[in-house]
Amino acid sequence: MSIRENIDYIKGLKEEAARRSGRLGEDVLLVAVTKLHSAEEINEAIDCGITDIGENKVQEIMDKYDHVKPVRWHLIGHLQTNKVKYIIDKVSMIHSVDSVHLAQEIHKRAEQHGLVMDILIQVNAAQEESKFGIKTEETGLMIEEILKTCPNVRIRGLMCIAPFEENPEDVRIYFRQVKRLYDEYGRLRHPNIDFAYLSMGMSGDFQVAIEEGSNLIRVGTSIFGARDYSKK
Numbered sequence: 001m002s003i004r005e006n007i008d009y010i011k012g013l014k015e016e017a018a019r020r021s022g023r024l025g026e027d028v029l030l031v032a033v034t035k036l037h038s039a040e041e042i043n044e045a046i047d048c049g050i051t052d053i054g055e056n057k058v059q060e061i062m063d064k065y066d067h068v069k070p071v072r073w074h075l076i077g078h079l080q081t082n083k084v085k086y087i088i089d090k091v092s093m094i095h096s097v098d099s100v101h102l103a104q105e106i107h108k109r110a111e112q113h114g115l116v117m118d119i120l121i122q123v124n125a126a127q128e129e130s131k132f133g134i135k136t137e138e139t140g141l142m143i144e145e146i147l148k149t150c151p152n153v154r155i156r157g158l159m160c161i162a163p164f165e166e167n168p169e170d171v172r173i174y175f176r177q178v179k180r181l182y183d184e185y186g187r188l189r190h191p192n193i194d195f196a197y198l199s200m201g202m203s204g205d206f207q208v209a210i211e212e213g214s215n216l217i218r219v220g221t222s223i224f225g226a227r228d229y230s231k232k
């Protein structure tokens, strides 16, 4: 199937899942994950109506940035502190903040550029050793520390990557946990917190994630096909 057909198909499923959770398709943002895909493929997706793209590596953003049509860039992968400076003026949101130290570096670089960076806190709900993100019970303390020390950072919500399971029903419980945190901390009032995004769901599990309250899904394979890791 073509990129256009895939996008239309995903949008249909997104719409149905949103309706099952009492919302509309347009209430859930589709971020097309473009890692290991070329600028040409990304531009084709943009021509099909994609407004937001996600990359998980700083280097790939640097390589493609000048070749891609205007679009909102999301950094969705682990971010090393020493690389924040390369993407601070390129991305519109960083989904993968999992330490106060990283948030402070983002603040510092944002301040230098005279901007306020939107971030999400990455929660590792299943507490998988192999995954980045903080433990659910650390969320409150981290938000508090960031609000205290990072005026050029605005916390827009939470992100989670569920464990890989053949049956997406098996990860519903994690999405539900993170939604509960989202509702809890979304009530905090502070100029630098404004929850609007719950980033959960990938190709294999986005329908379940939406049913549990996700309003931002990150979909790669189902749009662009399998990634060729041998190229890197």
Ligand SMILES: *Cc1c(COP(=O)(O)O)cnc(C)c1O
Pocket: 033, 035, 056, 076, 077, 161, 201, 202, 203, 204, 218, 219, 220, 221, 222
């Ligand atoms: C690669 C990636 C995705 C997309 O995964 P697919 O299974 O290809 O849809 C989503 N989120 C993150 C953080 C990723 O690295």
